[in-house]
């Protein structure tokens with residue numbers, strides 16, 4: 001029982017949380033492993049050997065967080081000699097429990113370079129690691145820490161979220177995390193961790209990147225314990241002092257959770273631009289069309305192929321929405337960025353980032369303060385077989401055609417690039433892309449509009465129904481990013497929704513009528529065969545009739561199946577053109593036709609067998 | 613450990629009071645013994661023979677310019693300052709005096725032990741600056757972290773010998789913390805206001821002081837004997853001085869920091885000895 005209390009809810013992975021039986025089972029297993037394994041298995045596992053093999057590359061053999069790979073990481077790997085652990089179930093300043101350390105080893109630290117090791121190392125190895133990590137600091141020689149009692153989560157819901165928003169305001173979370181939670185608060189540019197490295201206030205709209213976990217119980221735990229070694233302080237004292245209630249703190253956790261999507265966004269390979277038929281194409285980032293248009297999540301990572309490389313990209317993802325009206329495409333790209341670079345409030349921060357990253361690459365940035373930038377990249381020409389240019393702005397053989405937006409110039413421009421950093425701006429007479437941008441509450445929204453066909457052979461023409469490769473690159477100037485030092489995505493596809501063919505509307509009644517007609521014909525034929533046209537020889541007559549029936553039955557079956565296939569095609573066309581209702585009804589018709597067709601074939605076959 | 617469980621500690625205290633009271637009710641002798649155990653030991657110093665250390669901390673050379681603090685949107689704090697506040701890494705005083713120097717007995721008291729004061733020292737956040745900027749406390753003594761600004765501060769202490777803490781204070785309130793191990797100095801910062809810095813010297817005896825705005829400083833009530841006195845400045849490093857305190861006498865000290873000392877290493881706690889993790893000893897400042 002004590003194991004269950006001390007390990008729940010934070011020691012459990014999120015997928016198990018909702019199953020009480022599994023929670024109990026897991027707690028028992030965890031308890032058993034903690035109680036039984038150490039004496040038994042750990043003796044056979046050399047924690048130091050595991051550490052030296054898997055951990056020392058980043059954390060250093062001496063545990064001080066300065067392994068050979070540490071220079072490319074921000075936040076830096078944990079310095080175990082300080083015994084400062086962010087993810088704990090204990091008070092601010094207390095040591096973590098063994099289960100706390102194990103949780104981070106198992107699950108990793110989202111949003112950092114620390115992966116989870118649950119699938120890589122055996123349980124005995126991971127437990128031996130916990131013991132070994134503790135040898136790096138004498139602080140662990142004292143009494144083991146006592147985990148806090150977090151109680152149970154309150155029920156949440158709209159009222160809790162509303163109350164949580166009030167608490168967010170009154171305890172002033174916005175000072176670092178910003179009014180909308182995107183890590184753009186006024187204190188954000190001056191934040192350092194305990195070892196003096198610059199550190200970002202978490203973007204609370206991306207809970208899958210929270211250190212210590214993004215679910216309500218985990219957020220509450222961080223509010224209670226703080227994240228030691230970072231500016232994130234404990235809020236336990238204000239509950240103890242009666243400034244807010246414990247329920248208020250839970251409400252705050254519910255509110256923070258509500259700032260992120262219900263599920264971590266999935267990555268779709270195809271970005272669909274819906275065809276607008278009765279709405280004008282949006283010309284601003286605030287157009288109501290964007291409230292309805294589907295959002296596609298495109299993760300980005302640091303450009304670490306071409307020198308100078310960049311290991312600390314600020315923009316971890318962009319959200320893409322697209323619509324068109326048959327004449328022009330409107331593409332809205334949104335992403336979190338705390339500042340409108342260059343912003344003098346952030347210049348020092350970016351300078352610190354650049355210094356911390358300490359790149360030896362030739363041409364690496366030496367300071368910050370350039371503009372923010374976004375590049376949307378397409379192949380210059382579509383090749384047969386969907387061969388795509390090199391994802392880093394193509395090469396000489398296979399160039400890319402790009403739209404570039406920068407925060408320090410109005411609009412956007414088109415270029416042709418033959419490799420990272422080689423983009424050559426097209427002449428002014430050949431510029432066709434327009435852009436408007438807005439920065440608010442730590443978020444950029446940039447809207448690109450371009451004719452589907454610019455009439456220029458240099459520009460990729462967009463055709464409805466055709467899948468066009470598309471990729472994104474983003475730079476945060478105030479994070480010291482420029483040139484090849486930025487964030488990049490892989491290739492995605494942009495597909496423009498097609499106008500719904502007239503056939504989609506006309507065909508269903510026609511098909512129904514035809515089906516009915518065929519049915520009638522078959523019945524009539526059968527009646528003709530059995531009575532109206534008499535064969536002198538009764539046996540021959542019966543044979544002939546049976547043969548005719550058989551042929552008619554099979555014919556009808558095949559025709560109906562063919563029509564079912566046609567319906568399926570129509571259904572797909574309907575869905576893809578964004579007419580879900582038509583797609584649905586065609587699917588129903590197709591299904592019925594398929595059943596009828598199969599029924600006719602099987603019925604005929606059975607009838608033929610039995611009559612023999 | 614550091615007192616983070618003030619509630620728990622109070623409960624324990626309360627329980628022990630009840631236990632003692634209960635004992636007292638049943639058996640007067642037992643109760644008295646318990647009370648005697650719980651009471652702090654008397655000061656080991658004979659006031660009749662004690663002497664003092666007194667003197668000046670000065671600075672010679674060109675005083676570094678301290679940047680003005682841009683309190684920007686923090687109107688509440690800005691309005692508390694009659695002149696534009698500046699950063700406090702170097703505060704010079706009258707006649708070459710140097711303020712905010714932590715002066716303390718580093719050696720010479722090893723054979724004595726001192727009771728923990730019951731009164732707390734206060735680290736006040738007032739006008740988005742720490743008052744005082746440099747503070748001394750005894751081991752185990754409550755340090756009251758006070759928010760007088762009514763807006764969010766966090767008190768982020770990063771000691772080396774002790775465990776740290778990082779406490780949010782979004783309203784006017786007091787929070788108590790203490791350090792169980794002597795350490796000179798514990799840096800304290802506010803992450804909300806990047807300019808807010810403070811240093812706490814934690815000692816296992818009461819002989820410490822912070823130089824005032826004209827650089828004067830004194831350590832009173834020291835038992836006669838030989839001492840090493842250290843002066844610590846956050847930008848200029850440390851200086852030490854040997855003094856002899858005679859019965860009832862006042863030993864003069866003088867610390868002259870110079871411009872050339874700018875950039876000297878500034879000790880901040882003691883490094884943790886990785887090679888001898890077992891060898892951690894009671895701090896012998």
Ligand SMILES: [Cu+2]
Pocket residue numbers: 740764765766802803804805808
């Ligand atoms: Cu503050």
